[in-house]
Amino acid sequence: MLPRVLLCGEIEYVQDEFKEMFHGIAEVIHLVSESRSHFLASFGPDGPYEGTVALYRRNTSSKLIGKFDAPLIHALADTSKVRWIAQNGSGYDEIDVQACKERGILVSNTPRANEDATATTTLYLMISCLRQFSMAERSLRSGTWKTPCNAAQTHDVTGRTLGIFGLGRIGLRFARLAHAFPMRIIYFSRRKAESVPDWCEYVSSVEELCKQADVLSLHVPLNQSTAGMIGEKEIRTLRRGSVLLNTSRGRIVDQEAMIRALEDDHLSSVGLDVYPDEPHVDPRLLTFPQCTLLPHIGGESAESWRTRELQALGNLKAFVLGGIGEDIVPELKTGIGNSTIL
Numbered sequence: 467m468l469p470r471v472l473l474c475g476e477i478e479y480v481q482d483e484f485k486e487m488f489h490g491i492a493e494v495i496h497l498v499s500e501s502r503s504h505f506l507a508s509f510g511p512d513g514p515y516e517g518t519v520a521l522y523r524r525n526t527s528s529k530l531i532g533k534f535d536a537p538l539i540h541a542l543a544d545t546s547k548v549r550w551i552a553q554n555g556s557g558y559d560e561i562d563v564q565a566c567k568e569r570g571i572l573v574s575n576t577p578r579a580n581e582d583a584t585a586t587t588t589l590y591l592m593i594s595c596l597r598q599f600s601m602a603e604r605s606l607r608s609g610t611w612k613t614p615c616n617a618a619q620t621h622d623v624t625g626r627t628l629g630i631f632g633l634g635r636i637g638l639r640f641a642r643l644a645h646a647f648p649m650r651i652i653y654f655s656r657r658k659a660e661s662v663p664d665w666c667e668y669v670s671s672v673e674e675l676c677k678q679a680d681v682l683s684l685h686v687p688l689n690q691s692t693a694g695m696i697g698e699k700e701i702r703t704l705r706r707g708s709v710l711l712n713t714s715r716g717r718i719v720d721q722e723a724m725i726r727a728l729e730d731d732h733l734s735s736v737g738l739d740v741y742p743d744e745p746h747v748d749p750r751l752l753t754f755p756q757c758t759l760l761p762h763i764g765g766e767s768a769e770s771w772r773t774r775e776l777q778a779l780g781n782l783k784a785f786v787l788g789g790i791g792e793d794i795v796p797e798l799k800t801g802i803g804n805s806t807i808l
């Protein structure tokens with residue numbers, strides 16, 4: 467009998483490759499649950515997911531079965547043989563990786579897939595916030611031509627200082643794009659990055675980053691240590707008139723502190739692709755016309771979606787064939803060995 471893999475979320479862009487990839491090596495089954503309780507009960511004897519060893523997961527599955535929080539992971543470990551979760555996406559904050567670690571379940575993500583799409587989205591937000599392009603397009607479309615745009619409140623990008631928090635793949639790609647203006651690029655990361663261009667200056671703290679940046683851009687994953695990390699103190703350390711960009715995760719910023727800073731003009735604008743409670747957007751954000759707000763589409767292009775699906779499915783296939791896939795998330799890279807179906 468072939469091992470079973472369960473798709474928690476659809477395959478949209480690589481249907482043909484996908485059938486080929488799993489032909490003869492696994493039985494692919496689809497999510498039929500519309501509740502968490504049905505999902506968890508379905509791995510038992512004669513349940514629709516009996517014998518499943520690995521999951522493909524998209525965040526869209528949360529609408530049906532909820533996030534993969536600790537209770538779900540523990541219940542999954544108790545009731546199923548699942549030992550691998552292949553997340554489609556670079557962010558995996560909807561999966562409790564500590565619980566996965568405790569229960570010997572490995573998690574992979576797709577870290578290279580949306581680097582370009584997310585970096586270019588951040589570039590767009592930065593230009594739009596400094597030049598008020600999003601506001602200008604809205605004024606044209608609403609028939610008021612340039613009103614209420616005000617050139618005196620817009621700024622050239624060239625020559626300004628960009629502070630990047632988190633110089634991973636996306637942060638570095640964005641740094642390279644912004645350097646072309648040129649801008650001065652400074653960054654802070656948990657560790658001073660190796661082999662970064664010499665024009666990318668390391669600063670030793672978030673505080674120092676905020677002190678020097680005209681534009682602060684966030685490129686760290688959401689986890690316990692980054693949640694709320696950009697709060698009142700950090701925002702007030704930025705110079706008056708600075709711009710804040712977030713294409714990472716909404717919860718990294720204290721939204722209340724950010725809104726207060728927009729209300730009293732400490733921040734001139736924010737460019738956001740992410741929000742703490744998506745798809746809900748705090749209505750107060752909509753009252754600042756100079757801000758550019760996108761609906762979490764940063765990593766979404768036809769190319770990045772194809773790559774994401776291929777990478778996630780590739781990790782799933784490698785696990786089925788060899789008991790281990792690639793792109794294991796950093797928190798789970800140590801202590802590998804329990805998660806094999808061989």
Ligand SMILES: O=CC(=O)O
Nearest residue numbers: 555556557580765
């Ligand atoms: O938000 C996008 C991702 O997690 O890849």
